[in-house]
Amino acid sequence: MLLDIIIPQYKETEDIIKTLLDSINNQKDVDFNLINVTIVNDYSDVLLSKSFLNKYKKLNIKYLINDKNTGPGLARQKGYDNTSNKYVTYIDADDELYDDLVLSKLIAFIIKFQPDYLVTNIAVEGFINDKKSLIIKKNNETFPWMHGKVYKRRFIDDNKIRFSEHVRHVEDIFYTTCVVSSINVNEILYLDLITYKWKNNQLSLTRIKDEIPYEVRIFSDVFDAPKYIYEFLCKRNSKQKFSYLIQSIFAIYILLNSPFFKDYSELKEKYNERLIKEYIKPKRNLFIIYKYEDLKNLFNNELKELSVRHQLDLSNICLDDFINEYLK
Secondary structure (H helix, E strand, C coil), X not given: CCEEEEEEECCCCHHHHHHHHHHHHCCCCCCHHHEEEEEEECCCCCCCCHHHHHHHHHHCEEEEECCCCCCHHHHHHHHHHCCCCCEEEECCCCCEECCCCHXXXXXXXXXXXXXXXXXXXXEEEEEECCEEEEEEECHHHCCCCCCCEEEXXXXXXXXXCCCCCCCCCCHHHHHHHHHHHCCCHHHCEEEEEEEEEECCCCCCCCCCCCCCCHHHHCHXXXXXXXXXXXXHHHHCCCXXXXXXXXXXXXXXXXXXXXXHHCCCHHHHHHHHHHHHHHHHCCCHHHHHCCCHHHHHHHHHHXXXXXXXXXXXXXXXXXHHHHHHHHHC
């Protein structure tokens, strides 16, 4: 066996997940003996019936059911822990493979190059001028998403990379950062191929309409995740640990001063106090060992990434304001 496809499922019905399973089942030029599909129901009352799963016999589907709701990260981890193929990829239940030649091309590439970590292009359903369109994200634009990525199991195991029970909503950032920090940048393999279609599901957590913006609702995880990533980097004695922590502090500061928190001054003040107490004061000396220009580059890189990722105008936020507020 070569590839495990792991799918976390929560409220996705058979009608929704059928699109994904069809996109796998209809792959051309593929030896399905090389593939296993594992679906992990994350303690949901939306169960997939045996008669439905039996329609996909050649996918050799394993259906696991959690005894409590853990979130998508730990659901994926359960799938990982209950499989054993040489490679693994994760697909969300409401997405699909891009076309019917994806797996044949992926498998050929994996067999030939044996990558530890493979990154491909993805297509994101979005709206341009109020019309649904596919926006292509090239592989160097897909961080921190897990979409369209393939991992060698031995690499994951050797580096003790696991989803964290402490990081529920930004589990992709946590996992991908741990992966990237564990590999030489020159050893990451990129395949210029669109493999994944990230569908615009308006009922998903990231897109569901709410009075409170999604980025504000999950900010507790955004705030805490860097602590666990930094802990992972320290255990690995990673050279990136200090620059990562500074960038994370900058990211928290930038988001707190972004339009997301414009109407949430009390919440912003609470997190700002925590930012000083939990990050800046304990690690104040870190800022001393970096030259101003190096800090500026780290800050501006984070500013650029967040403005693109969240499609925000952050031009009014600058490093000097951060320094004046926290370091002087």
